[in-house]
Amino acid sequence: MGGGVQAKGFHRDHVQTGPLSVCIVVDDHFVRELCAECRHCLTALCIAGPRCWRGNMYVDEQNIIPRETGIWGRAGLKYPEICHSEGQRLGCGFINYRFRKHWSPMRILILLSLLMVSLTAKADLRGELQSLTEHLVVDGGSQLPSGGRVHLPVIVEDFYSRQDYQAAWQDRQQAQRMLDLLRGSFDDGLSPDDYHYSELMALWSLRNDEWPEKDRARARFDVLLTDGILLYIQHMAKGKVDPRLLDPTFNYAQLDFDIHTISGQLQQAIAEDSIDEILERLRPAMPFYYQMVAALRHYRALAASGEFRALPTDVVLKPGQEYPVVPDLAERLVQLGYLPSAGPDRRYGGAVQDAVRVFQRDHGLDVDGIVGAQSYHFLNMTPAERVDALRVNLDRVRWIAQDLSDEMLVVNVAGYELYYIRGDELLWETPVMVGTIAHQTPIFTKRLRYLEFNPTWTVPRSIIGRSLLPKFKADQSYIAEQNYLLYDRRGEVVNPASIDWANANMGNFPYRVVQQPWESNALGRVKFMFPNSYAIYLHDTPSRYLFSRSARAFSSGCVRVKEPLRLAELLLDDSQQWSLSQVEAVVDSRKPQVRVPMEREVDVMLMYWTTSPARDGRMQFHADIYGKDAPALAILDAPPEAS
Incomplete structure (x- = not known):
């Protein structure tokens, strides 16, 4: 080795006498000599100036410090052991790892020529990046000069200007992993082509040396990959669909994509090679999200198999009778995960009927084991329709994933369910009624x-005009029978007999209507207050018989809870003062308006999910009662708009 140090892991020819087959590789920071057979680095010439930082390799006038996580490690290259005393220096940071051969003047001349070519190419690429990114915000309105568009032009331009228009994706292996990440967006219900995936792959397949108008094509690839990664991060952080376009009341906190902050963070993430980790941290941590991802894979596979055929719906199936469709019904239940296997038996009953009952429960239907119109509707829901529903609801989870509390009451309006969650644990759930x-x-x-136990109900003006005033006008005795009191503007009780009911209308009816605590109070025995401008809260109801219905959209907007006293006990969480029996005693005392403040931070989250987790790991699919899925899906499927 001529006094040098033998490198570990090198090709055996490196330590033999005689000619050695080598190749020269040039990038924006180094001219490297590689073994042509095993691609190990033999020499490196820094071309980035007197000081540069690239990955985790720091080069200055005194030191070259490669690390295992640095540029060579990311490129899959192994390190030679460095003998600093044997190294020769040229300009900034040149080291010749000595083997049984030495550099000739001609080799140094060739290397310096390549250096000049690299510096020229670097300047050309920088110019192309500057021209392209400035065009986006000055002239192009997010349009690229040669066609196509960038979705986040302002952030992209700021990113490149902050790093003096240097290319961002110089590490090929890192760029390949980013392309793989963009392709993986499909698994989260997103479209890879929203992030330029097809165009990027077309450019990537040509490689640098084959790109026409090399610098322009390379700049285009760099900008599109930056834009795609930024947009993918944004969609994972807060969803693709803007919820405020569909629900103006939506007020969940979402990450703010500040231009300068995001640009700096992306620079750091590229340098640290941590973008995949960032995306993984942004992916919602709720088990429900991962259940939907798994269900999405299942129904996509079922759709691709072509094995799904609609069941005939002309016959209502009742237990104990034979029908030709029963074997097909059993097969459908196998496809949906409700039966382990199907057989030829045409008699409807047994395991098939039991599976139908579970299916009905999971889909919010009347659990009677009879297969009629409603059951057929969900049984014939195609795999493609289920895929669409899952994609929409995956995005809805992303809307709120950054605003989750340690303790929360989650109301799924579409599923008529309330979930009490503490940490990662589902403590309790109960049916609800919604608007x-x-x-x-x-x-x-x-x-x-x-x-508030034994609450009064101050009736909203909208309900007075819509419901109560017509009843009061028709029969004034209804006021006393339902325990209402009328208050004037001074707060004094008004005798209903003093009102001119014949001419009463909302324009001349200034009274505040308050229902007093009693067993038929519209709020029942307790209400759970989270003050808001919509006069919406959780509460008990005297109409408990309605909980026997599968579809429970009966209220004027508030959420009626099936087991409110049990919920109160759980929330107060004090067995000494607020056991269930003590809660019932307060209610039975009929003492009005017993208010108990919450001593812990518990958030009420009203959401709308048409898929939700069922027992045994399956997914429930709910009727889209408010018609919110179709507009959300249309935006999800449309190309992203520039912002």
Whole structure:
């Protein structure tokens, strides 16, 4: 080795006498001599100036410090052991690892010539990047000069200007992993082509040496990959669909994509090679999200198999009778995960009927084991329709994933369910009623402030005009029978007999209507207050018989809870003062308006999910009662708009 240090892991020819087959590789920071057979680095010449930082390799006038996580490690190259005393220096940071051969003047001349070519190419690429990115914000309105568009032009231009228009994706292996990440967006229900995946792959397949107008094509690839990664990060952080376009009441906190902050963070993430880790951290941590991802794979595979055929719907199936469609029904239940296997038996009953009952429960239907119109509707829901529903709801989870509390009451309006969650644990769930189609429950979140036992109900003006005033005019005795009191502007009780009911209308009816605590109070025995401008809250109801219905959109917007006293006990979480029996005792005392403040931070989250987790790891699919899925899917499928 001529006094040098033998390198570990090198091709055996490196330590033999005689000619050695080598090749020269040039990038924006180094001219490298590689073994042509095993591609190990033999020499490196830094061309980035007197000081440069590239990955984790720092080169200055005194030191060259390669690390395992640095540029060579990311390129899959192994390190020679460095003998600094044997190294020769040329300009900034040149080291010749000595083997049984030495550099000739001709070799040095060739290397310096390549250096000049590299510096020229670097300048050309920089000029192309500057021209292209400035065009986006000055002239192009997000359009690229040669066609196509960038979705985040302002952030992209800021990113490149911050790094003096140097190319961002110089590490080929890193760029390949980024392309793989963009392709993986498909698994989260997103479209890889929203992130330029097909165009990037077309450019990538040509490689640098084969690109026409090399610098322009390379600049285009660099900008598109930067834009694609930024947009993918944004969609994973807060969803592709802007929820405020569909629900103006939506007020969940979402990440703010500040231009300068995002540009700096992307620079750091590229240098640290941590973008895949960032995306993984942004992916919602809720188990529900991963259940939907798994279901999405399943139904995509089922759709691709072509094995799904609609069941005939002309016969209502009742237990104990024979029908030709029963074997096909059993096969459908196998496809949907409700039966392990199907057989030829035409008699409807046994395991098939049991599976139908579970299917009905999971889909919010009346659980009677009878297969009629509603059951057929969900049984014939195609795999493609289920895929669409899952994609929409995966995005809805991304909307709120950055605003999750340690303790929360989550109301799924479409599923008529309330979930009490603490940490990662589902403590309890109960059925609820929600607003009708005409008076929909809004989507928003607020902090739970207090509980009130034996509450009064101050009737909203909208309900007075829509419901109560016509009843009062028709029969004034209804006011006393339902325990209402009327208050004037001074707060004094008004005798209903003093009102001119014949001419009463909302324009001349200034009274505040308050229903007093009693067993038929519209709010029942307890209400859960999270003050908001919509007068929406959780509460008990005297109409408990309606919980027997599978579809429970009956309220004027508030959420009626099936087991409110049990919920109160769980929330107060004090077995000494607020056991269930003590809660019931307060209610039975009929003492009005017993208010108990919340001592913990619990958020109420009203959401709308047409898929949700069922027992045994399956997914429930709910009727889209408010018709919100179709507009969300249309935006999800449309190309992204520039911002």
